[in-house]
Amino acid sequence: MRILAVSGSLRRGSHNTDLLRGAAAAAPDGIEIELYHGLKEIPPYDADDDRPGDLPAAVERFKAALAEADGILISTPEYNSSIPGVLKNALDWASRPLAESPVRNKPVAVLSSSTGMLGGVGAAAETRKVLGALGARTLEETVAVPKADVRLANGIDAELLAELRAVVDALAAAVDTRAALAA
Ligand SMILES: Cc1cc2nc3c(=O)[nH]c(=O)nc-3n(C[C@H](O)[C@H](O)[C@H](O)COP(=O)(O)O)c2cc1C
Numbered sequence: 001m002r003i004l005a006v007s008g009s010l011r012r013g014s015h016n017t018d019l020l021r022g023a024a025a026a027a028p029d030g031i032e033i034e035l036y037h038g039l040k041e042i043p044p045y046d047a048d049d050d051r052p053g054d055l056p057a058a059v060e061r062f063k064a065a066l067a068e069a070d071g072i073l074i075s076t077p078e079y080n081s082s083i084p085g086v087l088k089n090a091l092d093w094a095s096r097p098l099a100e101s102p103v104r105n106k107p108v109a110v111l112s113s114s115t116g117m118l119g120g121v122g123a124a125a126e127t128r129k130v131l132g133a134l135g136a137r138t139l140e141e142t143v144a145v146p147k148a149d150v151r152l153a154n155g156i157d158a159e160l161l162a163e164l165r166a167v168v169d170a171l172a173a174a175v176d177t178r179a180a181l182a183a
Contacts, residue, residue, distance in 0.1 A: 001175055003033045003168070004069035008076030008087035008123070010040050015113045015148035016075035019164065022156035023073060023111070026165040031172055033073060036065055045092040052097070059093045066094055066102035071175045072136075073168070075111040078123035088130065095134045104135040107174035109167050112144045113152070119144030137178065141170040 005020040017035070024033035041058035043049070049056055055063070066072065076087055095101050110127045112120030121144045131138045143163045145151050156164070 001031045001070045001172060002068065003027070003031060003071045003073050003171065004065055005033050005035045005073045005075070006039065006087070006090070007035070008074065008084045008127075010086060014077075015115075015145065015152050016077050016111070018152055018156065019075045019111050019113055019143065019145065020073060022161060023075075023164040023168055025156075026161045027168045028165075028172075031168060033168070034069075036062070038062060038065075039086050039090055042086070042090050042093060045089055047096075050093070050096055055093075062090060063094060063102050066106070069106070070179075071171045072103060072106060072108040073111070073171060074108065074127060075113065076120060076123050076127050078112065078114045078116065078118075078120035081122050083123050083126050083130065087127065091127075091130050091134065098135070101134050103131065105178065106136055107139060107171055107178060108136045109139040109141060109171045111142055111164075111167065113146075113148040115147060115149045117146050119146035119148070137174060139167075139170055139174060141167045143167055 007017040009016045027033050110124045112124035114120035128138045
């Protein structure tokens, strides 16, 4: 089973990217979690450039990676009480044409972390709302890490690893359910 991991933060020391790496480490045998590195190359959404068969190369790559994945795991920070622009922009590209969106009917779990007290739960909720508009099967299971600079200062501890494992297990179960329904 292949899970595509997408971080809403581009910075090198991102706590959200760390969470995705933790989820990859926590995943059981048979579940491969691959981190997507190309979000920064995706241009701002422009409907004039949204031509099927002639998309910007970075958008083509992103949509192909989403399509090839069995499930998607997103981890997002909160920027000014909302979704970081790069993540929303990438999801906007992935949303058209709506009936053919590569996330349509695909299981997606959303994690969050922030240096604030709430761990980015607002941004995660908004990300789930956007994913709903795209027709994704968005899971309620989540992990939110508040005060991430303190909590993750020494890496991901065993308790957090277990929480991440629970989300990965739920995502894998949703992928299996989807496959069973399609069979
Ligand atoms: C532009 C900007 C806006 C932010 N707004 C919020 C916010 O509304 N709520 C919050 O909890 N943290 C906010 N933060 C702090 C981020 O949660 C913090 O920088 C976090 O570590 C970013 O995630 P990352 O480590 O994955 O890059 C903001 C940070 C930036 C750069």
